[in-house]
Amino acid sequence: HLATSLPLPSERHHLRPRIDLIVFMIDIKSKYSLKNVQTSLAHVDASFFLGKVCFLVTGVGRVNACSIETNAICKLGEAYCSPVLYCELELEGIRLATAQRLLRMLQICAGHIPGVSALSFVSLMRNADDD
Amino acid sequence: DPQKTAFLLRKAWTLYSVTPLYRFRRGRLREYARLLSAFIAAEKQKGLAVEVGVELDIKVALSSLADLRGSEQDQAAVLVQLSSRSQASSRNSEDKLVWSGWFCSMFGDDLSENVPKDFTCLPLFLTHGAESYTSMVGTWFQKTFDCCFRRLAISPLNLSWMVAMWAGCKLDRAASAVELVFSVPRLSQPLDISYTIHPEDAKALWDTVQKTPGEISQEEVDVFMDCLYAHFHRHFKIYLSAAKLVKVSTAVASAHCDGVVKILHSQYMPGVLMLLTELAISQIQ
Numbered sequence: 504h505l506a507t508s509l510p511l512p513s514e515r516h517h518l519r520p521r522i523d524l525i526v527f528m529i530d531i532k533s534k535y536s537l538k539n540v541q542t543s544l545a546h547v548d549a550s551f552f553l554g555k556v557c558f559l560v561t562g563v564g565r566v567n568a569c570s571i572e573t574n575a576i577c578k579l580g581e582a583y584c585s586p587v588l589y590c591e592l593e594l595e596g597i598r599l600a601t602a603q604r605l606l607r608m609l610q611i612c613a614g615h616i617p618g619v620s621a622l623s624f625v626s627l628m629r630n631a632d633d634d
Numbered sequence: 635d636p637q638k639t640a641f642l643l644r645k646a647w648t649l650y651s652v653t654p655l656y657r658f659r660r661g662r663l664r665e666y667a668r669l670l671s672a673f674i675a676a677e678k679q680k681g682l683a684v685e686v687g688v689e690l691d692i693k694v695a696l697s698s699l700a701d702l703r704g705s706e707q708d709q710a711a712v713l714v715q716l717s718s719r720s721q722a723s724s725r726n727s728e729d730k731l732v733w734s735g736w737f738c739s740m741f742g743d744d745l746s747e748n749v750p751k752d753f754t755c756l757p758l759f760l761t762h763g764a765e766s767y768t769s770m771v772g773t774w775f776q777k778t779f780d781c782c783f784r785r786l787a788i789s790p791l792n793l794s795w796m797v798a799m800w801a802g803c804k805l806d807r808a809a810s811a812v813e814l815v816f817s818v819p820r821l822s823q824p825l826d827i828s829y830t831i832h833p834e835d836a837k838a839l840w841d842t843v844q845k846t847p848g849e850i851s852q853e854e855v856d857v858f859m860d861c862l863y864a865h866f867h868r869h870f871k872i873y874l875s876a877a878k879l880v881k882v883s884t885a886v887a888s889a890h891c892d893g894v895v896k897i898l899h900s901q902y903m904p905g906v907l908m909l910l911t912e913l914a915i916s917q918i919q
Binding site for chain 2: 532533534535536538566568569574575
């Protein structure tokens with residue numbers, strides 16, 4: 504399901520299936536996309552931040568078109584205890600690899616992989632910080 | 635000395651980053667000028683001539699701009715000038731300047747500190763004139779000093795630093811307006827939005843944002859830009875933050891994302907060059 508911002512319209516709430524993973528897309532060429540994500544985050548229930556949220560930063564191939572400081576994005580990932588993935592959608596190989604990673608994450612979040620749950624993402628991230 | 639560097643003002647300079655020059659000797663500038671002149675003549679013989687029709691004799695001059703440097707570790711700037719003397723009018727033997735370029739380092743200690751002996755660090759190269767001459771001069775320098783030139787593009791992030799810094803500069807005489815030009819992506823017809831702000835308003839805004847005079851942080855630049863975006867949105871319902879900032883213009887200097895700058899005020903030239911040197915060094919490293 505694709506949405507340009509949150510919250511999702513309440514009219515269709517009863518028809519919506521369970522949400523297993525929220526991917527917030529930030530275009531590094533657009534400051535507006537970061538602001539949009541920041542306001543949308545406020546509408547997400549706290550339980551999602553236990554591994555069911557991730558940030559996808561696109562457009563990283565073009566360093567010279569950068570409108571957002573990467574430090575700001577790192578801080579966002581840290582503040583919300585969620586992983587940050589970087590990709591360049593214009594390159595087919597990277598687009599495919601990123602899609603596969605997201606699919607894998609979704610499988611884990613939906614509980615399809617026995618023995619691994621969404622909480623693993625959170626604990627993996629915390630260990631990296633402590634080091 | 636503002637008199638000597640006045641010729642650098644109000645010209646559109648195309649920016650390049652240059653890796654350190656190997657075995658560049660300041661005492662041999664006249665010899666280098668002769669060699670470069672011969673190289674250009676040879677290139678023209680090969681049919682890579684610039685002008686069609688009139689045969690032009692290109693004279694090359696290399697000089698040192700002793701005052702154009704920042705710290706003690708900086709190398710003084712080196713100026714290259716190409717002039718033509720048309721053979722047709724031998725009576726009027728005035729040389730016409732057709733191309734100029736200069737190498738510069740303004741507080742480029744980050745680079746010069748970590749470089750072995752025998753290397754001269756002049757990371758910023760600015761050119762004004764036909765691209766074909768730039769290409770010939772660049773090729774000769776690359777072959778002679780084993781260095782590498784790359785166009786220096788300026789990202790929207792860096793352009794917003796520039797407009798915040800320069801809009802906040804104190805000017806003794808009436809300043810020209812602060813202008814930001816945005817390009818709107820993904821439209822069938824390209825659309826440019828020009829946002830012009832009265833210079834006193836821009837300076838007043840920056841003065842309320844900046845906490846410590848002489849120091850600028852990313853947060854302060856973000857707040858400054860967010861105020862400008864919010865003001866524009868309030869009036870026109872357009873999110874400029876979703877567009878690409880391509881050019882900024884102030885009374886101090888103007889800069890375009892393709893890597894073209896114009897320095898307009900001699901007092902702030904060192905500051906502008908310091909920022910550009912920093913960009914050039916980060917592109918090299």
